[in-house]
Each structure stands twice: as C-alpha cells, then as structure tokens.
Amino acid sequence: MTTVTADQIRTRLQRLGLSTGSRVLVHSSLSSFGHVEGGADAIIDALLETVGPDGTVVVPTLTGSEFLSPDNPPTFDPDNSPCWTGRIPETFRKRPEAIRSLHPTHSAAAIGADAEELTSDHTFSITPCDEVSPYGKLAQYENGYVLLLGVDYESVTVFHHVEELAGSEYHMQKGFAKATLSVGGEEIQRRYMLHSYGTPRDFAVMEPVFIDRGIQQMTQIGDSQVRLIHAQGIVRTTLQCLRADPRTLCED
C-alpha cells in the first residue's frame, strides 16, 4: 500500500497552488491516499501549515439528513453532534482552536485568521448555504478555494450555495423547521429552511467547464486524486449556466 507523509502532502498542495493566506474549504476521504502516517491529524497539520497563520482551513461538518422536515425538525449541539462528512472533518472539529458554525444541518468548522468571520453568521442563514454561510462567504474572497482530497464533485457544497443564489425551484423544502440549538449549555429555537433531497444531481457536469476556464488544478497525492478549484470561479461559472438552464445541475 502507498504510504504518504504530512511533508509530502504539504509540498504537493503548495505546488497545486495553495499558499500562505489562502482560505480553503476541504472535502475529503482519508482512505483515498493509501496509508497516511499520522492519519487525519497529519493531513490537518499539512493543510494548516500550507495556508499559514494568515490563512484559514474550513471543513464541512454536516449533520442533516433526508429525514428532516418542518414536521421532524433538527437538533444540533456544536460541541457534541458528530458530522457525517468523514474522519478528517470529525477530527478537525474537535481541535480546541476550531470554531464550528451554529447551524442545524450544514455547520462548518474553521481554523485560522478568518475562522470567526467565516462561521459567525451561519446561525442567521435562512437557507443552509446562503451568502452569510461559510460556503457563501468563502466565495467572497479572491483567494478562496475548494479542495477535493480523493472525493468527486458530488461533495462540493458550494454548488448548493449557487443553487440558493439562483433560487433553484427543486432545491428547498417548503416552509420552516423550528430547530433546537445548544448554546452554552442552554437550548434555543430558531427557524430554518431545509434542503429537499428528492432531485438527483450531476455536479460533475461542471468539471470540463471549469478545466476549460482554467479554474481547476489537479494532482495526485499517494493514491488520492486531488483537485483545487477557485471558489469565485465555481460561483460565477455555475450561476451563468443555471441562468441559461435552471436544471444544469440536475441528473435528468
């Protein structure tokens, strides 16, 4: 089995285009690398060293599911609700310096210079990935990136941000769910709109367009196929496509 070290990961990420000060949202599969010496922590360390103290690393720590609805609303405790997005984000969110956004389905955790700014308004998001969510805010930075570590386009949450900007009719459930959130040992309730899970997507349809426009770079680290995509490029390009054809991202 291929063995990968944190040093190798850092060197490859730098060559790919991540640098000091970058803000990067990371979707990941630990097993995609082969064997990583030091496991999830080694990858997290490599990411944080690559962006340095002026940069910020963000991971999705999602907790939502297709079973939630206004009649079956979510509950969320940022300290204790596990995420389903993998070992790397689950390890990351437990670091003492990580700040996790207070959102009942689409929370994200961040470490770095803009961690507070990226996460602080998510609890006021009407839709999960709107402009004040970490996904929307990332795309407001010129040096914001989405990094895919061994996972494909189906993981790119920023596409949901674009669907929310475009008002995609298939994307949201009707009405509001009254979610229960734990804040400093107390429970509060807030109203949120929830994603609708009924429409299969084909986000991969955008990859050739991104390659053509030069907003995606690729490399291999160990056995893992790694893609770095410019976040503003994702939003601009996909929004243009959705305005021309509102079902661009749908499977049919």
Ligand SMILES: CC(C)(COP(=O)(O)OP(=O)(O)OC[C@H]1O[C@@H](n2cnc3c(N)ncnc32)[C@H](O)[C@@H]1OP(=O)(O)O)[C@@H](O)C(=O)NCCC(=O)NCCS
């Ligand atoms: C679902 C998903 C996380 C599964 O990936 P995975 O590599 O199988 O699982 P994880 O990343 O959680 O890593 C854990 C696995 O890594 C492997 N592993 C453990 N230690 C390891 C090490 N040191 N080196 C390499 N692999 C290791 C094990 O197989 C482990 O699985 P196990 O816990 O069942 O033993 C991944 O495919 C995915 O979809 N990630 C993106 C999720 C996302 O961001 N979604 C957003 C949706 S909008």
